[in-house]
Amino acid sequence: MTIKLGVIADDFTGATDIAGFMVQNGWRVVQLLGVPDENTFIPHDADAIVISLKIRSCPPAESIFQSLVSCRWLQQKAACQQLFFKYCSTFDSTPEGNIGPVIDALMDELKVDMSLICPALPVNGRTVIHGHLFVNGQLLNESGMQYHPVNPMKDANLLRLIDQQSKGKSGLINLDCVRQGKQAISRHLELLRHDGIRYAVVDAMMTEDLLPIAQASSNMLLVTGGSGLGGAIAQYHSDQALATPAMGETPPAKGRRTVILSGSCSVMTNKQVAEYKKIAPAMELDVGECVSNAEYAAQLADWVIQQSEKRLPPILYSTQPPETLSLVQEQYGTTLSRHAIERVFAEVTGKLRQQGINTFIVAGGETSAQVVQSLAINQFSIGAPIVPGVPWVHDLHTDCWLALKSGNFGEVNFFQHALEVFHE
Secondary structure, eight states: OOOOEEEEESSHHHHHHHHHHHHHTTOOEEEEESOOOTTSOOOTTOSEEEEEOOOSSSOHHHHHHHHHHHHHIIIIISOOSEEEEEOOTTOOOBTTBSHHHHHHHHHHHHTOSOEEEEOOBGGGTEEEETTEEEETTEEGGGTTGGGOSSSOOOOOBHHHHHHHTSSSOEEEEOHHHHTTOHHHHHHHHHHHHHTTOOEEEEOBOSGGGHHHHHHHTTTOSEEEEOHHHHHHHHHHHHTOOTTSOOOOOOOBSTTOOEEEEEOOOOHHHHHHHHHHHTTSOEEEOOHHHHHHOTTHHHHHHHHHHHTTTSSSOOEEEOOOOHHHHHHHHHHHOHHHHHHHHHHHHHHHHHHHHHTTOOEEEEESHHHHHHHHHHTTOOEEEEEEEEETTEEEEEETTTTEEEEEEOTTOSOTTHHHHHHHTOBO
8 A cells, every 4th residue: 555644753752642643543554663774664554654763852963864864765665655744742942953954954855845834733732823832722932841951942933933943934824724724725825835935834723723734735745743733634534533533452451560651841741740659659760870870770670670569550750840950950960960861761661671561651752762762662553542642552572562651741640541541
């Protein structure tokens, strides 16, 4: 069968996010982990291939390189009909990138003169109105994202944000135009193209707004945005209603040995960790130990195993509120502390897998990447959604099940809820 869409995702949680929405809308999706090469298996029985990269916060040149290699593989090897650059629905980036530089590199590679900018994910409260990005009704820069430890977002205006980090000019397709449907959007795209606009920022306030955007962009070789648009593209091609999603598999309860690892410092993950700590064993990572103690990961892994007979799985977390995080970064340095924590999570994961842990519930994009890489997983099948944007994923080779949660996704009881959807 023809592979309709090739997705380049800038982090691992974002990749499972878009893959999950496409599966719910009737598509067969394969998720690959890391940059593909000549030995990567091409899954020709899929509607879409999602490539998970870890390029959101690396130097722009490295982000561009990995994206271009992935783009060439998807276009030349897998023969995908359309390409999609997937970034976070909160547009996590800096004034230098990496969203703008990657979009520019992909546009130049594919020789296209315009692409969409559509991060909206209304089902999770991410909406775009008059070109401004809102999170649960609050402007992006007032939503808690202004405290993001790596990419603090200080502006909600998507046109300004993309203009700052790219080489072209942006224009707006407003909500009134979107709600006039496919033809109106297509006409406005042509007007913007005639005016030399390179990036078309698209308003979307409701999930239903995304379908005409998907229809109007169906002949564009490259589109960019969040997982909401990915789900709408699948809906358009499979003629399914977003209101009646398909369901995938869930982990079997028998034989599950589970741990929760949380590295996100988002507002919601702080609430989720605080809630789960009330009912289950919990251990906060000591950043000083992460930096200086070579045996720390082994000690943490031993603690997890000791809790394995408890009613609920234990949680290891580095999740902290903004004021505590600032003190840690001031004491140890932002880069040193972040890398030390990531290294410890990776080492703990490897040790736990050796001792039979086979289910990992992970919060945070960087932490998710470390866990997946430590498990040496190359490909996921996409299972049932736990909450919108967070599906279960399964690695057939290791028989590991994972839930990779973006920071602000899910309700306060997310961890408890994830444990309740195992099937007997």
